[in-house]
Amino acid sequence: MLCLKLTNFYLKTINMYRLFQIFLFTLYVSVSHGDEIYKQASNCNDLAHETLTSWSSDGELNDETFIFNRTKRKDISFERVSLDNRHGFYFKGINIKTEGSSFPICFDAMIVPTIILIENRELYNGIEQKMEKHLYVSFHSMVNCGVPCTESSVHSVSFYNNKSYFWDLTIRDVEYPSIWFMDHLTFKEAYAFAKGNGSQLYWRGKRYSMK
Numbered sequence: 726m727l728c729l730k731l732t733n734f735y736l737k738t739i740n741m742y743r744l745f746q747i748f749l750f751t752l753y754v755s756v757s758h759g760d761e762i763y764k765q766a767s768n769c770n771d772l773a774h775e776t777l778t779s780w781s782s783d784g785e786l787n788d789e790t791f792i793f794n795r796t797k798r799k800d801i802s803f804e805r806v807s808l809d810n811r812h813g814f815y816f817k818g819i820n821i822k823t824e825g826s827s828f829p830i831c832f833d834a835m836i837v838p839t840i841i842l843i844e845n846r847e848l849y850n851g852i853e854q855k856m857e858k859h860l861y862v863s864f865h866s867m868v869n870c871g872v873p874c875t876e877s878s879v880h881s882v883s884f885y886n887n888k889s890y891f892w893d894l895t896i897r898d899v900e901y902p903s904i905w906f907m908d909h910l911t912f913k914e915a916y917a918f919a920k921g922n923g924s925q926l927y928w929r930g931k932r933y934s935m936k
Contacts, residue, residue, distance in 0.1 A: 765836050765868065766880040768891055769806055769818050769829035778809040780829060782820055791921060793914045795844040796860065800824040803841065806831060821862055825887035830880065832866065839902070840865035840918060842910070848883065859883035863895070865906050877903035 769780045786803035794801065806818030806829050818831035819838065832838060846861035861883045868876040879896035882889060896905055907915050908929050919926035919935060926933040 764833070765866075765878055765894065766830055766832050766864070769808065769816075769820070769831040772816060772831050773808065780806050780808045780818060780831070783807040786819055789921075790838055790841055791914075791918050792841045793843065793910070793917075795842070798823075798843075798860065801843060801860075801862075819864070821882060821889075823860065823884055826884050826889050828882045828884070828889040828891065830864065830882060830891070832864075835869040836878065837867045837869070838864045839867055839922075840906070840910075842914075846883070848885075857885050859885045859890070863906075865896075865903060867901050875901040877901045877906065879903060879906055 773779050783805040786805050788805075792803070800823055802822045804820040804822065806820050808816045808818065808831060815834040816831040817834070818829055819841075820827060820829040840863075842863040842865070844861050844863075846859055847856045848859050848861075849855075850857050861881060863879055863881045866878050866880070868878050870876050877896070877898040877900060878894060881892040881895045883892065884890070896903055898905060902918070904927070907918075907927070910918070910928075912928060915928045916926055916933070916935075919933075923935075926935060
């Protein structure tokens with residue numbers, strides 16, 4: 726009798742453990758699937774195709790976004806993008822234009838680009854096994870994750886041989902602005918951003934007072 730009770734207890738324990746495993750697996754699949762569906766930023770062409778809408782340029786970017794150009798190139802410009810909103814989707818975008826190529830990047834309604842950093846960066850081509858010099862554009866954004874929650878994200882696009890490459894989310898930080906991204910800026914760039922926002926400057930481990 727005792728043996729039978731122990732056997733039943735053992736079977737119930739195994740069943741509970743299996744149910745717990747199924748729950749964890751279901752949770753993992755749901756979260757993964759959600760990440761695939763929700764994207765903070767995407768190619769406006771892909772977004773327009775997925776939502777059966779279209780986008781158009783809406784004039785030169787002239788808002789409060791800080792643009793830091795570390796290159797000597799003068800052929801880079803940014804235009805505001807408007808997305809047809811007849812299906813209730815709300816995105817805002819920026820079209821990056823160069824002499825030989827362009828890339829329209831659209832951001833979710835909760836994403837506000839605050840810094841655009843333009844630089845030349847060496848990237849490795851794994852197929853041809855060589856380094857290539859890309860024009861690399863990074864968008865540092867404020868993510869509204871609730872009241873009073875704000876986070877940071879960085880999405881990147883590069884250009885090489887008149888082709889554009891979307892590197893998607895390259896930095897995600899639970900703080901705003903992103904400490905990693907701010908440390909990548911020069912002191913002059915970081916100071917200009919902090920002063921323009923009326924905020925304190927914390928740069929590479931030190932806090933600076935604004936004058």
